[in-house]
Amino acid sequence: MKVCSRxxxxxxxxxxxxxxxxxxxxGARPTEYLHKQYCRRSSRQEAPIRR
Structure with a gap:
């Protein structure tokens, strides 16, 4: 299974x-895959912001 890095x-x-x-x-680094069609970068936030 290939997953887009973006x-x-x-x-x-x-x-x-x-x-x-x-x-x-x-050392070795994993191969990265990117969609040919431009896709939006996913947010890297891991925890919700408290309001």
């Missing part, structure tokens, strides 16, 4: 995507 949603079969393999001098 929006966090699954890349479905038949959908276009970019595969990015980051350079790393210290």
């Amino acid at each position: 929006c966090g949603k699954q890349i479905r079969p038949g959908e276009g995507y970019h595969e990015i393999i980051p350079d790393s001098l210290s």
